[in-house]
Amino acid sequence: MIKNFIHGVALRAETIVDSVRGQRDPRRIIEPYIGYATPDNLVVRGRVLAALRRNKPLPTQSAWINFRQMFSLFLTDEVAGVEVSAESVSAVSDEEGYFTLLLDRSTAQGWVDIEVAIVGREGKTLCPVLIASPDAEYAVISDIDDTMLETGAYSLVRNLWTSMTGNATTRQIFPDAVTFMNEMSQDGQNPVYYVSSSPWNLHHFLERIFDRAKLVKGPKFLRDLGISDTQFITGTHGDHKGGSIDAILAANPDLTYVLVGDTGQHDAFVYRDAIERHPGRIRAVVLREPGPGPDAKSLQAMQAIEAAGVTLLHGPNFEGFAHQLRQEELSQAAE
Structure with missing residues (x-):
């Protein structure tokens, strides 16, 4: 009962925060994740965010600065309901901003870069995909x-x-x-x-x-x-x-x-x-x-x-x- 109550409160709070930070922010950026291949498809993965958080750490900086920079990585401004496309295939980002595109598998091997675009916006993001070699032993x-x-x-x-x-x-x-x-x-x-x-x-x-x-x-x-x-x-x-x-x-x-x-x-x-x-x-x-x-x-x-x-x-x-x-x-x- 208590866990369900906390879950409900947290879900409503996250929904409100996301609507203020991510959904209302006009910016849209794709964060690429490394994809992989199945027998039929190239699985292209990523996340739609309002902004990318990229720190420039130094080896000599304090633990406190490290903590602040690490904590900031969890403050994502994810954006739901955004249509992305690649090679005439499209998908819509989910409630946490994640998307997966299933493209037809080609004859390529090794590493390939797939150009992914946010529909209605300029620019493309390269999402890498690993296609296992037919010569792989395991x-x-x-x-x-x-x-x-x-x-x-x-x-x-x-x-x-x-x-x-x-x-x-x-x-x-x-x-x-x-x-x-x-x-x-x-x-x-x-x-x-x-x-x-x-x-x-x-x-x-x-x-x-x-x-x-x-x-x-x-x-x-x-x-x-x-x-x-x-x-x-x-x-x-x-x-x-x-x-x-x-x-x-x-x-x-x-x-x-x-x-x-x-x-x-x-x-x-x-x-x-x-x-x-x-x-x-x-x-x-x-x-x-x-x-x-x-x-x-x-x-x-x-x-x-x-x-x-x-x-x-x-x-x-x-x-x-x-x-x-x-x-x-x-x-x-x-x-």
Whole structure:
């Protein structure tokens, strides 16, 4: 009862704020997200905002300035009901400003840029799309926090402190993660996708960190933290990751996958369940063990992964894991 009341109040408040800030602002800007390809379509994604919030952080600035800049990323002026188009296909932005365009899949491979326009306005925005190579051996789905990016997500206090008091020049990607993902992608032959419970507001922020660290680029499946008619905070951590994994597997039905995560946010549970839903599609699970490492329940989930016949590699870092996976493949092929 109390949760429903709070949800109702929050939804009405958000509606009022959005109508004042976003809908009444005459400006319209597309924030591009990285799209991906399915057997039939190019999935072009983005968000319509009244303004883009782009900070210019310095490595030496204070934690307070970092906090203010990070907080500003959540003050989005999203605009609903805006028609966008690309290649004669159109869509309308939803209540949080998000849109998805489904274009006919072409014969192109690798990275392509799709020109997206706001109907009735000048200018176009390039939205990148990754089309998996037909020569791919497999695909990789990876978590971000404490898997690629040092966060401390296994501790709520540490997670909040790190996330809100760092900036794009100070946040660190694990060096072993860069090496591991480069080896797994094989110079872009194998597509890489990222799934995280971080909000879409951080898409550009994460892109800057990834680019600075030279981490393999890939479509991101982030989480909508907005308030909908039916949910207070849309989706749960497990539901979001599980649903995203399902969508990515459906996008490449002929590929098997390596799932990469950590033991700090119950990735073992999510990946165990994905193996059960998609028998034969998961070739390996790789888990980083941050902080105190896996708890008893995570260890049970990891045991279930191995019992399903899926290769499991885990440890405090990913050093040597790509080589181990390759050797195991060669061994299995020789049997």
